[in-house]
Amino acid sequence: MTNAPKKIQSAEGKLGVMLVGLGAISTTVIAGLDAIRKGRTKPYGSLTQMGTIRLGKRTEHRSPIVKDFVPLATLEDIEIAAWDLFEDDGYTAAKKAGVLSTEDLEAARGALESVKPMKAVFDREWVKKLDGTWVKAGKTKRELADQLMQDIQNFQKERGVTRTVMIWCASTETFAEQTEVQKNLKNFEKGLDENDASIAPSMIYAYAALKLGVPFANGAPNLTVDTPALIELANETRTPVAGKDFKTGQTLMKTILAPGLRARHLGLNGWFSTNILGNRDGEVLDDPGSFKTKEESKLSVLDTILQPELNPDLYGNIYHKVRINYYPPRGDAKEGWDNIDIFGWMGYPMQIKIDFLCRDSILAAPIVLDLALFMDLAKRSELRGIQEWLSFYFKSPQTAEGLYPEHNLFIQETKLKNTLRYIMGEDPITHLGNEYYGM
Numbered sequence: 347m348t349n350a351p352k353k354i355q356s357a358e359g360k361l362g363v364m365l366v367g368l369g370a371i372s373t374t375v376i377a378g379l380d381a382i383r384k385g386r387t388k389p390y391g392s393l394t395q396m397g398t399i400r401l402g403k404r405t406e407h408r409s410p411i412v413k414d415f416v417p418l419a420t421l422e423d424i425e426i427a428a429w430d431l432f433e434d435d436g437y438t439a440a441k442k443a444g445v446l447s448t449e450d451l452e453a454a455r456g457a458l459e460s461v462k463p464m465k466a467v468f469d470r471e472w473v474k475k476l477d478g479t480w481v482k483a484g485k486t487k488r489e490l491a492d493q494l495m496q497d498i499q500n501f502q503k504e505r506g507v508t509r510t511v512m513i514w515c516a517s518t519e520t521f522a523e524q525t526e527v528q529k530n531l532k533n534f535e536k537g538l539d540e541n542d543a544s545i546a547p548s549m550i551y552a553y554a555a556l557k558l559g560v561p562f563a564n565g566a567p568n569l570t571v572d573t574p575a576l577i578e579l580a581n582e583t584r585t586p587v588a589g590k591d592f593k594t595g596q597t598l599m600k601t602i603l604a605p606g607l608r609a610r611h612l613g614l615n616g617w618f619s620t621n622i623l624g625n626r627d628g629e630v631l632d633d634p635g636s637f638k639t640k641e642e643s644k645l646s647v648l649d650t651i652l653q654p655e656l657n658p659d660l661y662g663n664i665y666h667k668v669r670i671n672y673y674p675p676r677g678d679a680k681e682g683w684d685n686i687d688i689f690g691w692m693g694y695p696m697q698i699k700i701d702f703l704c705r706d707s708i709l710a711a712p713i714v715l716d717l718a719l720f721m722d723l724a725k726r727s728e729l730r731g732i733q734e735w736l737s738f739y740f741k742s743p744q745t746a747e748g749l750y751p752e753h754n755l756f757i758q759e760t761k762l763k764n765t766l767r768y769i770m771g772e773d774p775i776t777h778l779g780n781e782y783y784g785m
């Protein structure tokens with residue numbers, strides 16, 4: 347039975363996309379959007395722009411492109427702003443990031459130069475490897491949050507945007523666990539007034555966004571919005587949140603391959619992942635605190651896909667190791683190796699080797715675009731709080747308390763598309779298929 351479509355506010359008017367951090371990913375997003383608008387390239391890697399969604403029975407042949415099925419902002423209507431602790435405009439930042447060719451940089455020069463970062467809320471305690479001067483001053487963390495809210499409101503007014511989303515594309519903060527301050531909104535707001543040390547800069551950005559009803563997505567593994575206090579605020583202001591840590595590169599491959607091994611009941615003894623990268627992200631992750639945040643995020647995926655507690659003979663004794671090595675000569679062109687020790691019939695061992703010569707920011711940019719469009723759709727569809735249907739894009743999907751995250755990319759894709767069907771009043775697709783056989 348078809349459900350009723352949700353009431354969705356129109357996507358007319360401009361969508362403001364506020365990026366925290368104007369580094370490799372953010373500048374690649376800006377240059378890519380410009381190139382797509384000018385017809386120089388296509389939106390490769392973007393599910394909203396290139397993906398299709400099947401509706402109804404297979405015999406109906408209804409498979410529109412996602413952007414033609416759900417009412418999304420158009421790429422022409424996107425306005426971008428960013429914060430950073432370095433004053434470089436988008437062009438200089440992109441040049442330093444070293445992701446794009448000179449030809450692509452020059453072609454997008456105007457679009458990149460037009461993004462001049464606003465001063466950051468930054469604290470070296472949270473990112474030890476960076477030191478910039480383009481930083482806001484304030485006596486309390488509350489004052490800093492107020493300044494960010496002012497930035498958001500100024501941007502909205504100056505650029506005439508009707509809706510806004512914020513996406514954390516800034517460096518990975520040092521590892522932190524939830525404290526009493528993040529337990530509820532009251533404690534958190536008191537912490538802002540009292541400059542509580544456990545409130546990270548990323549939490550101040552998230553607070554400012556949510557307070558103004560601006561959806562917030564977290565592309566890094568920091569705790570940030572994954573705390574009861576900020577989820578309480580999101581629910582109070584009816585604002586969507588999603589996170590954490592964009593799923594690109596090695597983890598993307600892991601969540602593509604592991605479901606296949608599990609489906610065929612091939613056992614696993616060990617999975618060793620190592621990689622070299624030389625961009626600023628790699629430099630930040632060279633700090634043990636930031637690496638620990640990332641490591642936790644990368645390690646968690648296998649357990650929930652393989653479920654060793656349900657399959658102890660196959661997956662009860664896995665040695666899983668993840669290494670990240672900062673190696674400057676590579677820049678953004680990362681290389682990731684996986685050695686996977688599996689076993690099959692009669693326990694015979696086999697090995698799989700992956701050598702993924704990937705480009706981090708090229709894989710991350712379409713995720714930023716899709717998240718911006720979907721977070722805005724979620725807000726207009728009155729979906730608030732954690733958007734688990736966007737797990738597809740994250741290494742450590744944020745879920746309701748007590749719920750284990752779903753890491754299997756194919757389950758995540760089904761969940762995402764079924765949510766779109768649900769929003770639009772179409773039947774979910776179960777792949778049961780009895781109807782084709784007269785049952």
Ligand SMILES: NC(=O)c1ccc[n+]([C@@H]2O[C@H](COP(=O)([O-])OP(=O)(O)OC[C@H]3O[C@@H](n4cnc5c(N)ncnc54)[C@H](O)[C@@H]3O)[C@@H](O)[C@H]2O)c1
Pocket residue numbers: 366367368369370371372429430431432443466467468469473476478514515516517518519547548565566567591592593594595625626627630705706707709710
């Ligand atoms: N590229 C990927 O595939 C990928 C995947 C998952 C997660 N991530 C995460 O995304 C984030 C961005 O990646 P990147 O490659 O663009 O990194 P980057 O180092 O090139 O850019 C990050 C930018 O954020 C700025 N920054 C740091 N703290 C800030 C703050 N408090 N406020 C404002 N700006 C701040 C830095 O100065 C830098 O310019 C990193 O945390 C990274 O771990 C990246």
